Amino acid sequence: MANVVLRNVRKTYPGGFEAIKGVDFEVGDGQFCVLVGPSGCGKSTLLRMVAGLETITSGEIDIGGRVVNDVEPADRDIAMVFQNYALYPHMSVYNNMAYGLRNRGMAKPEIEARVQEAARILEIGAMLDRKPRQLSGGQRQRVAMGRAIVRQPKVFLFDEPLSNLDAKLRVAMRVEIRKLQRRLSTTAIYVTHDQLEAMTLADILVVMNAGQVEQIGSPLDVYAKPATTFVASFIGAPPMNLIPLDAEGVRARFGGAVTEAGVLGVRPEDLAISSEPPAPGGLTLDLAVEAIERVGPETFVYGTRSPGGDLAAISSKPGELPPDEIIIRIPGQEAPAIGERISVVALRHNLHLFSADGRRRIA
Numbered sequence: 001m002a003n004v005v006l007r008n009v010r011k012t013y014p015g016g017f018e019a020i021k022g023v024d025f026e027v028g029d030g031q032f033c034v035l036v037g038p039s040g041c042g043k044s045t046l047l048r049m050v051a052g053l054e055t056i057t058s059g060e061i062d063i064g065g066r067v068v069n070d071v072e073p074a075d076r077d078i079a080m081v082f083q084n085y086a087l088y089p090h091m092s093v094y095n096n097m098a099y100g101l102r103n104r105g106m107a108k109p110e111i112e113a114r115v116q117e118a119a120r121i122l123e124i125g126a127m128l129d130r131k132p133r134q135l136s137g138g139q140r141q142r143v144a145m146g147r148a149i150v151r152q153p154k155v156f157l158f159d160e161p162l163s164n165l166d167a168k169l170r171v172a173m174r175v176e177i178r179k180l181q182r183r184l185s186t187t188a189i190y191v192t193h194d195q196l197e198a199m200t201l202a203d204i205l206v207v208m209n210a211g212q213v214e215q216i217g218s219p220l221d222v223y224a225k226p227a228t229t230f231v232a233s234f235i236g237a238p239p240m241n242l243i244p245l246d247a248e249g250v251r252a253r254f255g256g257a258v259t260e261a262g263v264l265g266v267r268p269e270d271l272a273i274s275s276e277p278p279a280p281g282g283l284t285l286d287l288a289v290e291a292i293e294r295v296g297p298e299t300f301v302y303g304t305r306s307p308g309g310d311l312a313a314i315s316s317k318p319g320e321l322p323p324d325e326i327i328i329r330i331p332g333q334e335a336p337a338i339g340e341r342i343s344v345v346a347l348r349h350n351l352h353l354f355s356a357d358g359r360r361r362i363a
């Protein structure tokens with residue numbers, strides 16, 4: 001078992017593109033860390049640097065108290081599970097799992113014991129003689145996991161391991177991976193662009209954007225107190241509503257201490273349809289309903305903000321029209337009609353305030 005520490009890690013690819021612009025974080029022993037962010041933000045690059053598949057331009061990566069910058073991948077005591085599983089097509093499931101151990105010169109009975117134990121945990125014991133092409137996607141995924149488990153590494157590295165599976169299987173395997181990691185209590189770093197996967201798997205969430213870390217924290221902390229508007233819109237679905245405010249609008253809503261323009265944030269689930277005024281300090285918006293999505297247990301209502309209500313107090317600078325679409329998320333299936341005008345309210349403690357450039361959380 002081991003912790004993983006990244007210190008001011010940077011990566012410039014040949015040609016000069018800076019993919020990682022100075023990243024610091026620590027994954028504690030036995031923790032499950034998820035790197036999440038949009039396509040191209042540098043998640044895979046970072047994971048591949050931990051694995052040793054990519055050189056580190058500057059900074060340090062430390063696994064279990066040892067700086068591994070110049071250590072070969074095979075000597076880092078890590079095991080990686082890839083998106084495409086990278087199984088050997090001509091080998092049986094058993095041999096796919098045993099291959100790496102044989103290469104290391106492990107004794108046959110020990111290999112047998114480890115493969116059988118992994119197969120038992122993953123419930124693929126009946127498939128050990130099959131070739132990968134005779135397996136379903138989910139079963140191949142298990143074999144790829146099995147190959148990582150038998151190595152008994154200090155750290156598991158996962159690069160979008162579920163993205164080739166259908167939606168139902170993804171959810172099932174997500175739960176399996178979490179159970180497995182808890183049981184083995186092996187430190188893990190997991191890359192995904194799926195915020196739901198990130199929220200449900202992570203002990204520690206690292207939200208990345210354009211080669212930098214936007215926020216690090218427990219999933220629920222990141223959800224409750226996003227550090228930037230990027231995090232606010234990336235974590236949570238549908239995304240947080242963001243409304244630009246001028247300095248006066250900020251002062252009116254958040255009190256006299258704040259004297260700058262800002263961005264007001266409110267999550268779709270924190271808005272409720274109500275004709276009553278909100279409690280003091282709360283927010284009211286008047287919306288014209290434009291679209292409805294019923295997904296079963298809940299309904300998403302898309303509306304456009306109309307003038308009036310509290311809008312005078314939250315208008316943006318002249319000539320700088322705020323994005324006026326607002327999404328609300330309500331339980332059940334009852335919803336207003338398209339074209340209807342509704343009032344929605346939010347409580348004061350559910351309002352977020354960011355700096356005007358979105359880079360800083362103010363309240």
Ligand code: ATP
Binds near residue numbers: 041
């Ligand atoms: P995705 O979710 O799409 O896999 P990612 O967050 O994992 O994205 P990376 O694959 O780490 O992103 O890529 C980060 C950035 O580095 C991208 O802009 C990519 O184009 C660039 N990049 C990746 N590999 C190279 C390379 N070998 N040479 C130059 N640029 C690269």
